[in-house]
Amino acid sequence: MSAPAKHTPGPWELQPAFRDGDLLSVVYVSEDNKTFPIAEEVGGRRHGADFEDESECVANAHLIVAAPDLLAVAESFEVRAPDADGDVWLVIHESNASGQGGVNLGKADRIVAQVALLLEESRRAALAKARGGA
Numbered sequence: 001m002s003a004p005a006k007h008t009p010g011p012w013e014l015q016p017a018f019r020d021g022d023l024l025s026v027v028y029v030s031e032d033n034k035t036f037p038i039a040e041e042v043g044g045r046r047h048g049a050d051f052e053d054e055s056e057c058v059a060n061a062h063l064i065v066a067a068p069d070l071l072a073v074a075e076s077f078e079v080r081a082p083d084a085d086g087d088v089w090l091v092i093h094e095s096n097a098s099g100q101g102g103v104n105l106g107k108a109d110r111i112v113a114q115v116a117l118l119l120e121e122s123r124r125a126a127l128a129k130a131r132g133g134a
Contacts, residue, residue: 006131010068012038014061027064039064071130079105079120088113 015028028035044056080089090103105113
């Protein structure tokens with residue numbers, strides 16, 4: 001399983017705010033009907049010659065809002081390398097007392113197992129990035 005989270009727990013929400021007449025995308029976390037800023041003035045390159053299009057900024061803000069949920073999904077499973085019998089396993093981590101469950105994806109030479117192992121490399125790299133690693 002994963003180490004305890006060091007980030008502010010979700011859910012996070014996107015709330016527009018006005019400052020000096022400009023619409024700013026501000027991300028807050030809701031906790032007991034209180035809001036706390038997570039990322040203010042979410043920006044981007046802003047498409048277009050006149051920089052009027054804020055769609056990229058809004059898209060970036062939505063990605064930030066989704067981060068706790070995406071992290072939870074990435075932490076909820078893992079693909080395990082071939083065992084002694086050569087089988088690759090998809091292991092689902094349960095958040096309750098029942099522990100975990102697994103699905104045998106077959107022998108490592110099967111295409112489904114190979115794809116799952118490649119996806120596992122990407123999942124681990126993304127988790128490392130989310131946790132401040134590489």
